[in-house]
Amino acid sequence: MNENDFSRLEINLPNCLRNYRYFRSRLDDRTKMLVLVKANAYGHGAVEFASMIEQAGADYLAVAYPVEGVELRKAGIKVPILVLTAGTDFFEEIIEYGLEPGIPNLVTLVEFCKVLDSKGISDYPVHIKLDTGMHRLGFMTSELEELEEFLGKCHNVSVRSIYSHLAAAEDPQNDAFTLGQIEMFRKNAGSLTGTLGYRPMYHILNSAGIERFPEYQFDMVRLGIGIYGVSALPGVQLYPVASFKCKILQIKHLKPEDGTIGYGRCGHIAPQGTVIATIPVGYADGIDRRLGNGSVSFMLNGHRVPTIGNICMDMCMLDITGVDAEVGDTVTIFGDEPTASEIAGILGTIPYEVFTSVPRRIERIITR
Numbered sequence: 001m002n003e004n005d006f007s008r009l010e011i012n013l014p015n016c017l018r019n020y021r022y023f024r025s026r027l028d029d030r031t032k033m034l035v036l037v038k039a040n041a042y043g044h045g046a047v048e049f050a051s052m053i054e055q056a057g058a059d060y061l062a063v064a065y066p067v068e069g070v071e072l073r074k075a076g077i078k079v080p081i082l083v084l085t086a087g088t089d090f091f092e093e094i095i096e097y098g099l100e101p102g103i104p105n106l107v108t109l110v111e112f113c114k115v116l117d118s119k120g121i122s123d124y125p126v127h128i129k130l131d132t133g134m135h136r137l138g139f140m141t142s143e144l145e146e147l148e149e150f151l152g153k154c155h156n157v158s159v160r161s162i163y164s165h166l167a168a169a170e171d172p173q174n175d176a177f178t179l180g181q182i183e184m185f186r187k188n189a190g191s192l193t194g195t196l197g198y199r200p201m202y203h204i205l206n207s208a209g210i211e212r213f214p215e216y217q218f219d220m221v222r223l224g225i226g227i228y229g230v231s232a233l234p235g236v237q238l239y240p241v242a243s244f245k246c247k248i249l250q251i252k253h254l255k256p257e258d259g260t261i262g263y264g265r266c267g268h269i270a271p272q273g274t275v276i277a278t279i280p281v282g283y284a285d286g287i288d289r290r291l292g293n294g295s296v297s298f299m300l301n302g303h304r305v306p307t308i309g310n311i312c313m314d315m316c317m318l319d320i321t322g323v324d325a326e327v328g329d330t331v332t333i334f335g336d337e338p339t340a341s342e343i344a345g346i347l348g349t350i351p352y353e354v355f356t357s358v359p360r361r362i363e364r365i366i367t368r
Contacts, residue, residue, distance in 0.1 A: 006280045007246040008363045010335075011044055013052055015239035019227050020056050022238065023210050032201065032220035034060035034082065035227055038068060042228050043286075043355035044242050045364030047075040052366070053227070054079045062222060066090040066099060073097040082127055082161075085137070091115040095124070100160060104129040104137035106147060109157070116156035125160040130188050132164040132181040132204075141188055148195035161201035161220065162189040170208035170232040178209075182216050208232035230341060230351050243335030244286075244358060247328050248277045248300075251320070261317055262309025266293055274308070275321045279331050282312045286357030287333065288347055292316065296346055299332040301325055 024033060035058045036042070041049035050061055050072050062082040063069045069081045070093055086094060086101035088111045094101055095115070103109045103126050116124050128147070131138030139147055151159070164185045168174035185204050193199055202218035207226030210217070211233050226232075229240040254261070254269045254276060261267025261276060277300070283289050292311040297304035300323055308319040318331065334340045340351040347354070 006249065007244075007285065008365050009043075009045070009358055010243040010245060011048055011052075011364055011366045012239070012241050012243065013366055013368045015229065016049075016052055016227065016241045017056055018239045019229055019241065020053070020058075020223075023207070023221075023223050023226055026210055026214045027217055027221065030219075031217045032059035032203075034058065034062055034203065034220055034222045036062045036222060036224040037072070038062060038064035038084065039356045040068075040360065042225065042352060043358045044228060046071060047077070048364050048366055050077050050079075051075070059220065066093050069094070069099040070097050073099070080125075084129075086112075088112075095119065095121070100125045100127060102127045102129050102137075102163075104131075105139065106143065106150060109147070109150065109154075113154050113156040122155050123158040124156060126157045127161045127163060128159055128192065128200075130162060130164040130185060130192075132184040132188070133177065134165045134167045134181075136165070138164060139188075141184070144188060144191060148192060151192075152195060159192075159196055159198075159200045161203060162192055163203045163222075164189075166204060166206055166209050169206055169212060178213065182213070211236070225352060228351075228355060240335055240339060242340070242355060242358075244281075244333035244362070245330050245335070246279045246281050246333065247330055248325060249280050249315070249327065250278045251325065251327060252276050252278075260309075262292075263312060264310050267309025267317060270321070273321075274319055275323075276308055277305070277318045277320045277325060277331070278315055279318060280315055281333065281362075282314045282316055284313045285359060285362055286354070287311050287316055288357070290347055291343070294319070296338065296343060299335075299337050301329060304338075305331075 035053045037046050037050045040046045060080050064085050066083050069083050081099050083099050084102045129138040131140050169178050189202050201220050203220040205221040207224050210221050229238045231238045254274050256269050281287050289311045292307050294306040297306040303323045305318045305320045309317050340354040344351045344354050
């Protein structure tokens, strides 16, 4: 039995495939598709989601850390996996499980080549990260000469791709900057390719880039938040893949003389009385405490019902006055309505954070 048997995150396979086909339709047939499944597939369940995407025809998957890639390999995922943040401590695991490290600096490359050399391995696939303005990870233009010199002497690795990351592809006000990043990437990747003597794949477009700058798709694109149902374009309605649902644990009919509701006595009973439903999700399940006290309304039997009182660790209460409901009825935290984007707007954040806040103790269930 799931430790939180009343709660689940439903992963809608048809909607996932619809979103995949939408982004695929914006690309040339020859362009490869990499799908990001880092951070537990943006909270959607890494193994479950990776399996769906592998069957859908993705050419690559990408994770943040080696441990995430190892989990997928142990689950039987065969598609190539790029480790975006390989570090320097898990090269043995990377090699053992056939993962492909992203290389953002010379220190990482030198150390990885040492491990490969000690094992007698040559031509191991790696991916070179260029910094074109994000200024997080990657080789700066001033570091390319030293990189090219080292690669010219090192036969332990084979550069599978050269890539960079757009900082603001979703924002039209930053289009000049984005185009500058793309031009820098084209120039620096070309310089590196000239030294290598062979042509690796190029990729720089993220989800927003695919939608707004498909003419710069190069050889591969990286599909992240878009596959999960969030578009960068106004008016484009993608399909929500995740629906966070739970069941009512208890219903109480409260009168004014019953006092208050919840921690801190912040929930107040209306003069005519209040009907509340307690559900088995709280801030330990990704229901941010700022969503308490009526800040958000969830969906119950076709009605939006607001939170009442403070959010607890494992539970919260809803004001269901006037709504026909019974213990065991389903409440939708986010999905079709409310959407994760709506909740993100209330919290002043982005849907990424809403998705990834749902912990692993919430069971992921694929619906077909």
